[in-house]
Amino acid sequence: MSQALPELVRKYRTVSPTELKQAILRDYNKDISDSAVRMFIVRNPEVFKPLEKEMIGEDSKQIEVNEAIFQNGTFNSLNSIKKWNIEKTGLVSGEYQKGNVDAIKRICKGVFYLKDPATKKLTECHVPNWTLKHPDRLTLEQAQEFVATVHKAKSGTKQYRIAVRDFFLSREHITLKTTEMSGLMPKIGKWKHVYVERADIDKILAYVKERNYTAFVADLTMFKLATRSTATLTEFLHKKLRLEEGYHLIEVTDKGFHRTGRQTFDKVIPDDLLKELENCWNMHGENAFDGLDEQVLRDLNKEAYRQFLTGESLELGLAEPNHFWRHQFGQHMLRATNWNYSVVAYLGSWKDEKMLKEVYGAPTSALLREWGMQYVPKI
Numbered sequence: 001m002s003q004a005l006p007e008l009v010r011k012y013r014t015v016s017p018t019e020l021k022q023a024i025l026r027d028y029n030k031d032i033s034d035s036a037v038r039m040f041i042v043r044n045p046e047v048f049k050p051l052e053k054e055m056i057g058e059d060s061k062q063i064e065v066n067e068a069i070f071q072n073g074t075f076n077s078l079n080s081i082k083k084w085n086i087e088k089t090g091l092v093s094g095e096y097q098k099g100n101v102d103a104i105k106r107i108c109k110g111v112f113y114l115k116d117p118a119t120k121k122l123t124e125c126h127v128p129n130w131t132l133k134h135p136d137r138l139t140l141e142q143a144q145e146f147v148a149t150v151h152k153a154k155s156g157t158k159q160y161r162i163a164v165r166d167f168f169l170s171r172e173h174i175t176l177k178t179t180e181m182s183g184l185m186p187k188i189g190k191w192k193h194v195y196v197e198r199a200d201i202d203k204i205l206a207y208v209k210e211r212n213y214t215a216f217v218a219d220l221t222m223f224k225l226a227t228r229s230t231a232t233l234t235e236f237l238h239k240k241l242r243l244e245e246g247y248h249l250i251e252v253t254d255k256g257f258h259r260t261g262r263q264t265f266d267k268v269i270p271d272d273l274l275k276e277l278e279n280c281w282n283m284h285g286e287n288a289f290d291g292l293d294e295q296v297l298r299d300l301n302k303e304a305y306r307q308f309l310t311g312e313s314l315e316l317g318l319a320e321p322n323h324f325w326r327h328q329f330g331q332h333m334l335r336a337t338n339w340n341y342s343v344v345a346y347l348g349s350w351k352d353e354k355m356l357k358e359v360y361g362a363p364t365s366a367l368l369r370e371w372g373m374q375y376v377p378k379i
Contacts, residue, residue, distance in 0.1 A: 222325035226348035229322035330360030
């Protein structure tokens with residue numbers, strides 16, 4: 001291996017033990033385990049570290065894009081990606097940023113994946129007639145084309161849209177509107193009037209509870225506290241629960257405006273929700289929602305929405321199956337507080353009232369007329 005491996009690394013431009021194992025079998029007809037290859041590389045850093053740096057340097061300088069820039073750590077060393085990673089350090093978790101970088105990498109390659117609803121197996125798909133893109137030169141139009149293709153294939157585009165907005169903010173210092181990512185995406189504010197009656201909310205929750213108790217508690221948490229799904233599934237740790245002046249509180253780190261990264265908010269836990277959360281902590285340990293997959297939650301919610309919702313309410317539920325609950329928090333809490341936007345924005349952790357009014361809870365025309373009849377005669 002001391003002679004063959006360096007040659008194979010240069011020939012196939014990879015230090016992946018799995019790929020090198022296959023190369024040895026192909027070129028030398030020797031079946032060596034990938035663990036043996038890995039250990040040999042680890043034990044000979046004086047040989048392989050310079051080779052890896054040499055490849056990354058050469059691949060980074062390529063003007064015409066080839067597959068090599070997506071291997072061996074080269075992608076993270078490219079100027080725009082490296083700058084982006086440095087800027088996000090400390091603002092978001094490493095895992096979250098890696099997900100965004102991987103999304104941009106897939107866009108540059110023109111590759112996405114479709115999950116079979118029955119077998120859950122992933123199928124690799126390619127954007128037709130796509131040429132490899134360099135992230136330093138990726139255009140908004142190319143990103144839009146990719147997102148539109150994924151959308152037409154009936155696959156989720158949220159991860160790609162979030163990644164593109166954040167990437168272009170870093171690379172170009174421009175803030176993209178949600179709708180700039182694709183004309184196929186819902187117009188901002190499309191769901192601002194969607195209010196689901198509490199009786200139907202209860203039916204949806206009961207449907208989910210019957211099939212998956214933990215998913216039911218996750219939905220109830222999002223409805224009662226307006227937390228987003230990712231924060232809900234990761235932030236409700238028992239050690240974070242505290243009692244202050246007779247009120248149970250929990251500190252939740254949730255998505256903030258994409259310029260500032262994730263933000264931390266205190267959430268007041270009502271007694272009915274606390275009871276359900278305690279059950280989940282007893283079942284799962286420290287994390288109330290340990291083991292609950294976000295996609296499973298989406299799919300189960302969609303089942304329930306199809307059973308009990310129609311019209312725009314159903315459209316919202318199918319388009320944003322987990323985020324649906326944040327919308328309903330806004331609608332129900334505004335009615336509970338007699339449309340006190342300041343209180344609801346605070347409780348729901350909206351940065352200001354503007355987003356709450358424009359996206360989650362615009363007053364109805366009937367209510368505006370009622371207010372007009374009540375207050376206009378007084379001036």
